[in-house]
Amino acid sequence: MIAAHLPALQVVLPLISAPLMVLVRRGGIAYGLMLTVAWISLLISLLLAQQVAEFGPISYHIGNWPPPWGIEYRVDALSSFVLVLVSLAGAVVVPYSRRSVMSEVPQALHYLFYSMFALCLTGLLGITITGDAFNIFVFLEISSLSTYVLIALGRDRRALTAAYQYLIMGTIGATFIVIGVGLLYLMTGSLNLVDIAQRLPAVAEKRPVLAALAFLTVGISLKLALFPLHLWLPNAYTYAPSSISAFLAATATKVSVYVLIRFYYSVFGDSLVFRDLQILLVLSIAAMITASLAAIYQNNLKRLFAYSSVAQIGYITLGLSLDSVGGLSAAIVHLFNHALAKGALFMLIGGIMLRTGDVTLSHAAGLARRMPVTALGIVIAGLTLIGVPGTAGFVSKWALITASLEAGRWWLVPLIVASSLLAVAYVWRFVEAAYLREPPPESQEKNEAPWSMLVPAWLMVALSIYFGVDTRFTLGGATRAAQMLLGVGG
Incomplete structure (x- = not known):
């Protein structure tokens, strides 16, 4: 029951x-x-x-x-x-x-x-x-x-x-979304997503429908932090x-x-969304490069990885813009894999905040000696963001590269690689501070974060590694979802 x-x-x-x-x-x-x-x-x-x-x-x-x-x-x-x-x-x-x-x-x-x-x-x-x-x-x-x-x-x-x-x-963003929903209701007389999708083809070319698509795109893009x-x-x-x-x-x-x-x-259909100039593709590339560059120049670890999130969202929307099973699968699997890595990073950084009261790179000097378990976790999660083989990030970036080649857009591959190299640069800033600098004289002793914080954070780190090897749930689930959305047989 x-x-x-x-x-x-x-x-x-x-x-x-x-x-x-x-x-x-x-x-x-x-x-x-x-x-x-x-x-x-x-x-x-x-x-x-x-x-x-x-x-x-x-x-x-x-x-x-x-x-x-x-x-x-x-x-x-x-x-x-x-x-x-x-x-x-x-x-x-x-x-x-x-x-x-x-x-x-x-x-x-x-x-x-x-x-x-x-x-x-x-x-x-x-x-x-x-x-x-x-x-x-x-x-x-x-x-x-x-x-x-x-x-x-x-x-x-x-x-x-x-x-x-x-x-x-x-x-x-919420105002734009509710206006878009209102326009869909005006044209279809329904609020059920499946029912709207069935009624929409009869009025797909009407201006209110196109306006609804525009309002929803901008409103949701504000919520998901799509560049700019x-x-x-x-x-x-x-x-x-x-x-x-x-x-x-x-x-x-x-x-x-x-x-x-x-x-x-599920509602508009990819033929209506992607038939014109793909502004989503342009914004995704801008996010991948610009936000990664911005991350390199941050001194606060939380802000550094916040800009990294904007760049990683660019990978996800890039997969959407390819309008294919491969591209959509890459977008959905990166949605999952990036969540694991970024959740782990911010939890580990929270441990640094607890022990040092600050999360700037200057306070991270010699962190690997004072908080070795925390520092190692941040490095592994950072490798996931870069997309190093053996991590979940590699799976999603490889899927994105494969989808780009299948779509005949080979020129996207060097851009994806360039963005990943920029990720190397901002992750290296932490590695350099934590492993290659001397800790302040007043904080030479080890002072690791509590286990109640380390265990959950390392669970996310471990999952980032596990799903880099076993992709049945992540990539398999993403592929099944993409096939369902595009009406392609499994």
């Missing part, structure tokens, strides 16, 4: 837990409840992924109202893949956050932190599982509003400015509490990419 309601439980459990945490107003109880909900969410997402793999897409009707009249939760090859990613990130970051939050967030606000975390998780899972266009907007706002609060809880006063900047740009709409991201990642930087880097932009893929392929 419970198995039939897993799609609803995926969203309802974290949603109900949020107000409960506010009612108890105890940080310890809120943490325990959040930890339980996060791990149950991971279990549910794995069970849903198994059901989809065995029996095909799941359609769950809220209140037994059949779509398109009622709201539908729909789990298919793509959404099950992203659900696993989001719930995995939550299940790993929550145990990590206990020690980190104690040092970075006032104790009186701990219950509020976990309540907002639960709402953020609710929104991200809801975006991924819903089959209703307006529900996507609602869950997007739930995750965004809670994220603004979480960022503002950072102990640096600049966190308030970062949260406000994100709020302004996020609100603009990424200005909110560096400050948000830099000044948020460490656990939130890790969670957002692993999930927020990835779920926004999922929304873009869903509208492009």
Whole structure:
């Protein structure tokens, strides 16, 4: 009986837990409840992924109202893949956050932190599982509003400015999205994504439909930090509490990419989206090169890897712009692999923040002697960003190169390689500081991060290595999702 309601439980459990945490107003109880909900969410997402793999897409009707009249939760090859990613990130970051939050967030606000975390998780899972266009907007706002609060809880006063900047740009993006959804409803009379896709061909050439495509593209691009709409991201990642930087880097932009893929392929159809000049291709290349160059010149480790995220998003959208099974597979698998690496990096950097109070490169001098386990983890995760063979990053970059050659765009290969070489440069800045510089005289002794922070971070590092060898779930799942979206037989 419970198995039939897993799609609803995926969203309802974290949603109900949020107000409960506010009612108890105890940080310890809120943490325990959040930890339980996060791990149950991971279990549910794995069970849903198994059901989809065995029996095909799941359609769950809220209140037994059949779509398109009622709201539908729909789990298919793509959404099950992203659900696993989001719930995995939550299940790993929550145990990590206990020690980190104690040092970075006032104790009186701990219950509020976990309540907002639960709402953020609710929104991200809801975006991924819903089959209703307006529900996507609602869950997007739930995750965004809670994220603004979480960022503002950072102990640096600049966190308030970062949260406000994100709020302004996020609100603009949300406005564009709801206008796009409204135009689709105007032309089709439906909000169900499957129903819209069936009705849209009859009015595909109408101006409101093209306007809806434009509004949704710009609005979602703001949310996923596509260059040059990424200005909110560096400050948000830099000044948020460490656990939130890790969670957002692993999930927020990835779920926004999922929304873009869903509208492009499941609603509008690739023929309508990619028939004209591919501005997405140009912006993706600009992100890969420009953001990587910007990362090289950063002195703050969080800001350095925040700009790296903008560049890595460029790889994902580059795969989308190729409009092929190979390109879409590369985009989806890099969405997953980059989330693992970046989540690990920000969690490890949080350990540095805990022990040194600063995450600048100057404070990282001699870090390999003081925090050897942390330093090694950052290097391995950095190798994943570069795309060194044996890491998950190599799998997705190789898939992207292969898709570029299959599409006859060989000239993209040197650009992908050049961007990877730029990643070598900014990762080397950390290696040079941590391994080749002398530590300050006052901090010669070892002072490694607590195991409660190291174990979750190293779990993500280990997964980055594991999925560089075993690609059945990542590349295999991404390929099945791409074939489903493009209507190609497996």
